[in-house]
Amino acid sequence: xxxxxxxxxxxxxxxxxxxxxxxxxxxxxxxxxxxxxxxxxxxxxxxxxxxxxxxxxxxxxxxxxxxxxxxxxxxxxxxxxxxxxxxxxxxxxxxxxxxxxxxxxxxxxxxxxxxxxxxxxxxxxxxxxxxxxxxxxxxxxxxxxxxxxxxxxxxxxxxxxxxxxxxxxxxxxxxxxxxxxxxxxxxxxxxxxxxxxxxxxxxxxxxxxxxxxxxxxxxxxxxxxxxxxxxxxxxxxxxxxxxxxxxxxxxxxxxxxxxxxxxxxxxxxxxxxxxxxxxxxxxxxxxxxxxxxxxxxxxxxxxxxxxxxxxxxxxxxxxxxxxxxxxxxxxxxxxxxxxxxxxxxxxxxxxxxxxxxxxxxxxxxxxxxxxxxxxxxxxxxxxxxxxxxxxxxxxxxxxxxxxxxxxxxxxxxxxxxxxxxxxxxxxxxxxxxxxxxxxxxxxxxxxxxxxx
Numbered sequence: 001x002x003x004x005x006x007x008x009x010x011x012x013x014x015x016x017x018x019x020x021x022x023x024x025x026x027x028x029x030x031x032x033x034x035x036x037x038x039x040x041x042x043x044x045x046x047x048x049x050x051x052x053x054x055x056x057x058x059x060x061x062x063x064x065x066x067x068x069x070x071x072x073x074x075x076x077x078x079x080x081x082x083x084x085x086x087x088x089x090x091x092x093x094x095x096x097x098x099x100x101x102x103x104x105x106x107x108x109x110x111x112x113x114x115x116x117x118x119x120x121x122x123x124x125x126x127x128x129x130x131x132x133x134x135x136x137x138x139x140x141x142x143x144x145x146x147x148x149x150x151x152x153x154x155x156x157x158x159x160x161x162x163x164x165x166x167x168x169x170x171x172x173x174x175x176x177x178x179x180x181x182x183x184x185x186x187x188x189x190x191x192x193x194x195x196x197x198x199x200x201x202x203x204x205x206x207x208x209x210x211x212x213x214x215x216x217x218x219x220x221x222x223x224x225x226x227x228x229x230x231x232x233x234x235x236x237x238x239x240x241x242x243x244x245x246x247x248x249x250x251x252x253x254x255x256x257x258x259x260x261x262x263x264x265x266x267x268x269x270x271x272x273x274x275x276x277x278x279x280x281x282x283x284x285x286x287x288x289x290x291x292x293x294x295x296x297x298x299x300x301x302x303x304x305x306x307x308x309x310x311x312x313x314x315x316x317x318x319x320x321x322x323x324x325x326x327x328x329x330x331x332x333x334x335x336x337x338x339x340x341x342x343x344x345x346x347x348x349x350x351x352x353x354x355x356x357x358x359x360x361x362x363x364x365x366x367x368x369x370x371x372x373x374x375x376x377x378x379x380x381x382x383x384x385x386x387x388x389x390x391x392x393x394x395x396x397x398x399x400x401x402x403x404x405x406x407x408x409x410x411x412x413x414x415x416x417x418x419x420x421x422x423x424x425x426x427x428x429x430x431x432x433x434x435x436x437x438x439x440x441x442x443x444x445x446x447x448x449x450x451x452x
Contacts, residue, residue, distance in 0.1 A: 001116075001181075002085060006050075007106040007132040008264050009151070009175040010271040011158065017167040018276055019303070021100045022310040028060050028095050028161055035059040035094075047092045047105050050260045057317070058097035062157055072145040075127040076108070081116040085109040089146075093154045098317045100310070101268050102168065104154050106132055106147060106175075118189060122202045125177060125245055133175035133244075171275065173244075176267045178260060180248040196238055241336055262329060265321055266336050269314065273345045277311055281352050288360050297363055304360060308353050315346065 013021070020026070035048055051059060071086050088109030095102050108128060112120075129135070131144040143151075151170055158168050189195045240247040246263055284304060291297055322330055337343050 001112045002088075003110050003112065003179060003181050004088070005108045005110075005128045006047075006178045006260060007104075007108075007129075007175045008178070008267045009104040009106065009132070009170060010268055011102040011104070011154065011168050012171050012174075012271075012275055013168050014164075014166060015280065017162055017164065018100075018280070019306055020162070022306050022313075026100075027097065030161070031063050031157065032060045032095065033063045035061050047090065047107055051094070051105075051264065057099065057321070060095040060097065062093035062095075062154070070145055070149060073131050074142070074144050076110065076131060076144075079120075079127075080113075081120045082110045082112050085111050091150050093157065096268065099268050099272065099314065101272060102154070102158055103264075103268060104150065105264070106150070108132075118195070121249075122199055125179070125247070126202075128179075129175075129177050129244070132177070133173065135173045137173065174271060174275075176244060176246070176263060178246040178263050180259060199238060241332065241339075243340070258329060259332065262325070262333055263336075265318070266333065266340070266342075269318055270340055270342055272314060273342060273349070277307070277314075277349055278345070280307060281349060281356070285352060285356050288356055288363070292363065292367070297360060297367065300360060301364075304356060308357075311349060311353065 035051070048061065071084060071089065073084070076082070076084055089107060091104060091106045093102065093104050108131070130140045132147045134140060134143055142148075155168055155170065159165050161167075238247055238249040246259070248259065284300065284307065288297065288300060291300075322333055325333060
């Protein structure tokens, strides 16, 4: 018997690379090939076939395959009840143009020999995960040489695209393990319910969600009346969808459920929400909240717009994917969204985007009004200066006329010459008072209130 384990490992960008991808119609060219229905590549060993279900997404595969022969594992090589199928154990590095994310799909294929007993399944998931996912919180600080070499090569290849040695990395505890095998027969186990409880508890103890293992019998496809294989209580199969693991054993034609692309989509969306949108939006919100500098706030507008458009695009692509699912597949997708708290994240991000937009608009509006007020004041005082310039010119003009005038005309000119400065000055102060009387009134009123 053969069991295939898959690990979906998304790759984290730095902030600069993230916003570059969101702002450009980026397509990797060198050593990357678009995946379509006609694509065939022997080294992927069926991984592409599994992912063709998401053909509505533009997927690109790294063709410069790192054909490592170092199948060195930490635990699997020492287990005597299994043999590693090296021909089927492989990986693939993808870029999803619609989700704007790079990710690795690992595949470990094991053959169970005559020494295998059903009890050997207990704890196997944890061993597989420790080969592929760093989880220092639970004591796993290293992964297998095989997975490490693949991760390093993938990061190097992506860094070369952006000419940046630090454009991306792989963070701890971010891989998701999935296994589906249809031919397991648990009918010989006397207390099958107890065994399944032990299996789920032991294999998925890190999830801390054992209470969820039976909730999925409420799915419509698990309550099918046409067959008993979807009846959790009566049929010998294991169906578990968890926080870091997913297991389907004993369901015939389980590949037809298309759960691999469903979980890959879920993992990629969750990863972006948790590692891109939430931290970037939190950072942007803090920068807006405690910032009153107009130029700095104005620079945030472009970043905010990119982030909002990127998030709306992610939601749109998710909706487009769900719209093509069958009803039971949609149930699984939506159940896992709710269980992983993704729907709450969508709502919180939407609300935060609205708050940021409102706060940014208000602050920019206040700053614009302040700037306009300062500009108006400057223009007003320039106008006053021009008035005094006109006064000076007028006085000089009337002085010249007074020298040439005689009799009654000369007395009028002398009167204008002597009083023009006073009249125009009074007019200027009157204009100043009219322009600023409200501000002066409220400041004086506020001053008197403080003194009393």
